[in-house]
Amino acid sequence: MKVTIIIVTFRSENIINRCLSKINKSYPVIVIENSDNENFKKKIESQFSNVQCILTGKNLGFGKANNIGLRLAKTEYVFLLNPDALVFEDTIEVLNSNAEHIKDFALLAPTIINENRPNYGFFNKKKNDFKITNIFEVDYIKGFAMFFNKKKFLEINFFDENIFLYLEEIDLCKRLNYINEKIYLIPQAKIQHLGGTSHGEEFSLEMEISRNWHWMWSNFYYNKKHFGKFEAYKITVLFFFKSILKMSFYLFYNKKKFFIYKARFSGLLNSYLGNKSFYRPFK
Known part of the structure; x- marks a missing residue:
């Protein structure tokens, strides 16, 4: 077998079974659970004979947890999959056969069938005028x-572990672009993305606050890393002042929105100050 599937989870008990049930049992699966939940590990390993569950002990974030799986995998190819993404019967087989045919590539991606927004894009907007007909090269794919x-990542060492959440896959693709490695979309390989449901409903507010904090932190960090501090400030400064205004407006009228904009303000401020991406839900 040349392919290992890696799935990073965090309080994903409500959807992981559906994701795993879609994967052919002939493929080894490594689930990286961002907690110390022994019951979760025992449950999915007993239900799915092809699954090995690794407990990180704490929430390491998307990139760092995926890096653990990427380094553990012994196969030539690794398919990273979110727990809220569902493969079809031939998705992995189609990706694998195209990998064997293309050979010289760093990343492949299936096409998403249930969202209006594509799961790929271009850093140079002039490339956007084309038709999807066959395998074609893109600049980045969604995570x-x-x-x-795997062998193509020896030089850039997988995901940037400074990023806890958001833009880590765009950063990865950007670094691949710098060294002229190829990223392809495979239209024949299909996937369904449920989106925003990788954790239980009871955690929705805390996770929304976390997402807003990390989106703003990562936004400035990514742009500073690739385009310089001045450009990063230009891109984000309006978000900063908008967050202050929204916090003031919602302080007495809508506590939920107040906490969301407070999270945005805090995430961006800490990124401005050069602080690490420290916010964690459920401390």
């Missing part, structure tokens, strides 16, 4: 379904 050619 919920990424098919890795």
Whole structure:
């Protein structure tokens, strides 16, 4: 077997079974659970004979947890999959056969069938005028379904572990672009993305606050890393002042929105100050 599937989870008990049930049992699966939940590990390993569950002990974030799986996998190819992404019967087989045919690539991605927004894009907007007909090269792909050619990542060392959440896959693709490695979309390989449901409903507010904090932190960090501090300030400064205004407006009228904009303000401020991406839900 040349492919290992890696799935990073965090309080994903409500959806992981559906994701795993769609994967052919002939493929080894490594689930990286961002907690110390022994019951979760025992349950999915007993239900799915092809699954090995690794407990990190604490929430390491998307990139760092995926890096653990990527380094543990012994196969030539690794398919990173979010727990809220569902493969079809032939998705992995189609990706694998295209990998064997193309050979010289760093990343492949299936096409998403249930969202209006594509799961790929271009850093140079002039490339956007084309038709999807066959395998074609793109500049970046979204992180919920990424098919890795492991040997191509020796130079850039997988995900940037400074990023806890958001833009880690765009950063990865940007670094691949710098060294002229190839990223392809495979239209024949299909995937369904449920989106925003990788944790239980009871955690929705805390996770929304966390997402807003990390989106703002990562936004400035990514742009500073690739385009310089001045450009990063230009891109984010309006978000900063808008967050202050929204916090003031919602303080007495809508506590939920107040906490969301407070999270945005805090995430961006800490990124401005050069602080690490420290916010964690459920401390």
